[in-house]
Amino acid sequence: MTIEIRPITRAEAKDYLRVLPWANGLPQEEPEPSAWYAGRAANPPQRKATPEQLDRYAEELLTDWFRPQAAFVDGKIAGGSAIVSVELTLPGGRQVPMGGVTSTGVLPTYRRRGLLRKVMAAMLDDCRERGEFLAGLSASEATIYGRYGFAPATFQHRWEVRRTDAEFRTPFTDPGGLDLVDGATAAAIWPVLHEQVRAVRVGEVSPLPGKWSGLADGGLPADGRGPAHHLIHRDAGGQVDGAAIFRLPWSPDPDYAGELQVDAFEALNHDAHRALWGLLLDFDLTKRVVAARRPVDEPLRWMLANPRALKFARTRDNLWLNILDVQRALEARTYAAADAVVLEIDGVTWRLDASPDGAACTAAPGASADVSLTVSELGSLYLGGVRASEFRGAGRIAEHTAGAVSRLDALLQLDRAPHNAVGF
Incomplete structure (x- = not known):
């Protein structure tokens, strides 16, 4: 079995569409009434795309803001996903580029072969190359995307x-x-x-x-x-x-x-x-x-x-975030207080000097960490929608300096909960 991960060509657009659940009339959402849907059905009914619709969608696919990647198995597209170029509003009001993951699927007969992991790695590399230090998505199932570094950051x-x-x-x-x-x-x-x-x-x-x-x-x-x-x-x-x-x-x-x-x-x-x-x-x-x-x-x-x-x-949960560049992400937003805290994130130590006017984040090898966490917890904390003390209570954050988690909460807090009404 030969596996190749690469962007699709214009001639391959319809083959890419055919692996996506919505184009096949298959469910895209868990079978529960969704927070984003005001109707009574668990999900809006799915209809398989007609040949005419596939032709139209294929023409619309390959634009500057839609960046699909596909998994080819022995020359056939067996799965794929895409990044759309959007902006995200951060605490402090800065609007930064974000890679939005969308249009994801793997044919049922090709699952459990690591195809989605390979596609996701290629897309996140593409984000980094384009200077996008954040990636985001809306998860159809809550157990899938945590393994790729995504974590829920906003809720509805x-x-x-x-x-x-x-x-x-x-x-x-x-x-x-x-x-x-x-x-x-x-x-x-x-x-x-x-x-x-x-x-x-x-x-x-x-x-x-x-x-x-x-x-x-x-x-x-x-x-x-x-x-x-x-x-x-x-x-x-x-x-x-x-x-x-x-x-x-x-x-x-x-x-x-x-x-x-x-x-x-x-x-x-x-x-x-x-x-x-x-x-x-x-x-x-x-x-x-x-x-x-x-x-x-x-x-x-x-x-x-x-x-x-x-x-x-x-x-x-609604928007899930993946922090692709810790330093740039922590320096891009503002904070509710002035303080300095040393964070160990996935084994790498950073010093965050934060204030309402901005922040500096610098590598601090050898420094004693105040708090230890992973990039997954950071993704949930980043917009202020989850408190660090909640993760400490769940055993997912370690506090090494007394009161450090409370200080981190004070830095990250917002007057209003983060929210996004528009998806991608």
């Missing part, structure tokens, strides 16, 4: 509220206004709104080309959940400062009838946030609101008269 909630329970604690007078708009208007609004959001939200990623172009098409989505409706909020000056995409699917089951499903929601300030949820939670002829892709520190819970009314249906 899927929650629901019964309309009869959705009373707000205090009255509200909206200084702006709400409007229902068509898909074409929404398609023009969302890219601008998202750029404003990702400039200030740690963990957010840049969208892939054409992310919102489909909003203008309208009509029924492939999963049959009914057409999208577009709600926007404008401030007192007429500027859009919030938007939501929701659906009202029909259901033959009375238990699920009258359910409003929120697919996307963004607000730049409290007024937009309060006004948008105020309408979505009191829409005529509905009885329940289900929201997907919500941050773990969603403020709506504390705006309700009864905080228990917001019930969490699912919590799961």
Whole structure:
């Protein structure tokens, strides 16, 4: 058996697509209701790509931002994956290049032969060569990608509220206004709104080309959940400062009838946030609101008269990070305090001199480490979504200097939990 790992050529694009689960009508997600999906099904139905679709997808594949690698076994493509070029917002607001892993699959008849490990190694080498010191992905299964150095760094909630329970604690007078708009208007609004959001939200990623172009098409989505409706909020000056995409699917089951499903929601300030949820939670002829892709520190819970009314249906990891260059990564973000800590990461010792203005990270061979960890733990800690003390409690971080883990927590903490609503 001869194995070759390399980028695909244009002529091999369709063969590469044929190894991917989504092109074969196979599941792409674990069989549980996802935090990123507001519908009731465990997964949206899969449909095998038609020859015409494969032709179109193959033409779209080979661009500057899509970098596929394939595993050839005896000359045949048996597996593959790809890196997409995106940006990630770090603590402090810096937006840095990140290699996003996507479109991954190995044919069932070629599994357990190390093909994905070889493909992943080639892709991460490509990231390093291009100067990307971070790689990220959204894991279909939580047990796969840890072996390649990835670790969960951001998390999402899927929650629901019964309309009869959705009373707000205090009255509200909206200084702006709400409007229902068509898909074409929404398609023009969302890219601008998202750029404003990702400039200030740690963990957010840049969208892939054409992310919102489909909003203008309208009509029924492939999963049959009914057409999208577009709600926007404008401030007192007429500027859009919030938007939501929701659906009202029909259901033959009375238990699920009258359910409003929120697919996307963004607000730049409290007024937009309060006004948008105020309408979505009191829409005529509905009885329940289900929201997907919500941050773990969603403020709506504390705006309700009864905080228990917001019930969490699912919590799961979202963005997984792999730190490809420890020094560059630790110097790229800012910190919540000024302190110096010596970290032993996978046997290599680093001194981190951190402050709210930036940091210096230098190799410190022979220095006594305050804390020992692996690059996997660092990936989870990096954006502030997981505390070092949690890993210490799990036996995954060793503290050598009393109080060092608490000091590390103080350095990495954020005012808001990291969150990314846009995938890749």
